[in-house]
Amino acid sequence: MNWSPDKTQVKSWNEWDTLRHVIVGKADDCHIPPEEPALDAKVPEDSDMRGQWGRRPQETIDRANELLDTFTDTLRKRGIRVDRPTPTDFSKPVTTPDFHTDSQFGCMPPRDVLLTVGHEILEATMSYRCRWFEYLCYRPLMQQYWEEDPNFRHEAAPKPRLTDADYHDDYLSEAIGIEKRLQWTAEKHFVTTEEEPLFDAADVLRFGKDLIVQHGFTTNLKGIEWLRRHFPDHRVRAVNFPGDPYPIHIDATFTPLRPGLILNNPNRRLPDEQRDYFKKNDWEIVDAAQPAHNTPPPLCYSSTWLSMNVLVLDLKTVCVEASEVYQMEQMEKLGMEVIPVELRDAYAFGGGLHCCTADVYRDGDCEDYFP
Ligand code: DAV
Structure with a gap:
């Protein structure tokens, strides 16, 4: 059945077919969370965020919302349906039988939480304690989709316990140093242990029948195995990028643009033995252009490589951040x-144009791009 704006349908099998319906995040009430193991491992050692926490300054929240609202309008003007989450009170502490966090x-980044595969939207386990309840912000939309689309499958992965056993304590030291971090990521020694399945949705890229999943800080091997068993009709392939000292989320590292073409962060090269799979199936992997900035903006977790965190609207059209002149040119x-x-x-609120969105509907069916 064709898509129509009057009828909710959930369906998206890949990152590039024509986008019709999407969720765009909100910056309301966003907090810099207190220290916790997995989050600390991601904050760069020279970052202005070390040791800070609390609600983000209101003027930065207002500015981020202004940009997210303008992006929403841009998409709507092109005929794309855009829904927005319902923020909860993020100042509230969270206590479970296993952990406590003060905020x-x-x-802002729905891509981290929601994984759309075909007619299903799956809520990820998440791996940070401060993000354990983030799915609640999307529940009003999930409920609406569930009521309006009889084919929609709303799923949630088993909530993890996130005790200290989920984190390697050698990552908790103040100054690890880049060299050590690079050695660890090359050895696939990440901050998360294999205590229980963990994954963030933004570690997964959808290539029709193939799901390409980054093994790193936010997704462990058990998380990848969980996805494999959950999607038995898919091939689930683990990848890792040894050049990244802070490997979370695949979407500033590996960016498919259309069938046969992927941008790869030149500092986080996919290892040769993992490239073969793409090469054999006629996929070209090209180095992404350099970011236009030397440093991330203030109080930001992400690297300057959000330059390649783009949103593909269809096979010929892509949204790129407006200051990223080299990426636009490429x-x-x-x-x-x-x-x-x-x-x-x-x-600073959690990422770029891919991160701040989550697919609800794209044209096209589940195809095998690696026959
Ligand atoms: O390069 O810092 C950012 C991904 C955010 N979801 C990076 C990865």
């Missing part, structure tokens, strides 16, 4: 029409 995070050379979207002042 939560926010709901996209044009690759035959894409670029829509510049200003978002840099929202990066």
Whole structure:
């Protein structure tokens, strides 16, 4: 059945077919959460965020929301349906039988929480304590979709316990140093242990029948195995990127643009033995252009490589952050029409244009791109 704006349908099998319906996050009430093991491992050692926590300054929240609202309008003007989450009170502490945290995070990057595979939206386990309840912000939408689309499968992965046993304590030291971090990530020694299945949805890229999953800080091997058993009709492939000292979320590292073409962060090269799978199936992997900035904006977890965190609208059209001149230029050379979207002042809230969205509907069916 074709998509129509009057009828909710959930379906998206990949990152590139024509986008019709999407969720865009909100910056309301976003907090810098207190220290906790998995989060600390991601905060860069020279970051201005070390040792800080609390509600983000109101003027930065307002500015991020202004940008997210403008992005929403841009998509709507192109005929794309855009839904928004319902933020909860992130200042509330969370206590479970297994852990306590004094505040939560926010709901700017829905991509981290929601994994859309075909007619299913799966709530990820998450791996940070401060993000344990983030799915609640999307429940009003999930409920609405469930009522309106009889084919929609709303699923949630088993909530993890997130006790200290989930985290390697050698990652808790103040100054580990980049060299040691690179050695550890090359050895696939990440902050999360194999205590229980863990994954963030943003570690997964959808290539039709194949799900490509980053093994790193936020997704462990048991999380990948859980996805494999949960999606028995898919091939679930683990990848890892040894050049990344803080490997969380695949979408500033590996960016498919259309069937046969992927951008790879040149500092986080996919190892040769893992490239073969793509090469054998005629996928070209090209180095992404350099970011336009030397440093991330203030109080930001992510690296400057949010430059390649783009949202593909269809096989010929891509949204790129408006200040990322080199990335825009490369996209044009690759035959894409670029829509510049200003978002840099929202990066600190959890990511770029791919992170701040989650697919609800794209045209197209589940195809096998690796026959
Ligand atoms: O390069 O810092 C950012 C991904 C955010 N979801 C990076 C990864």
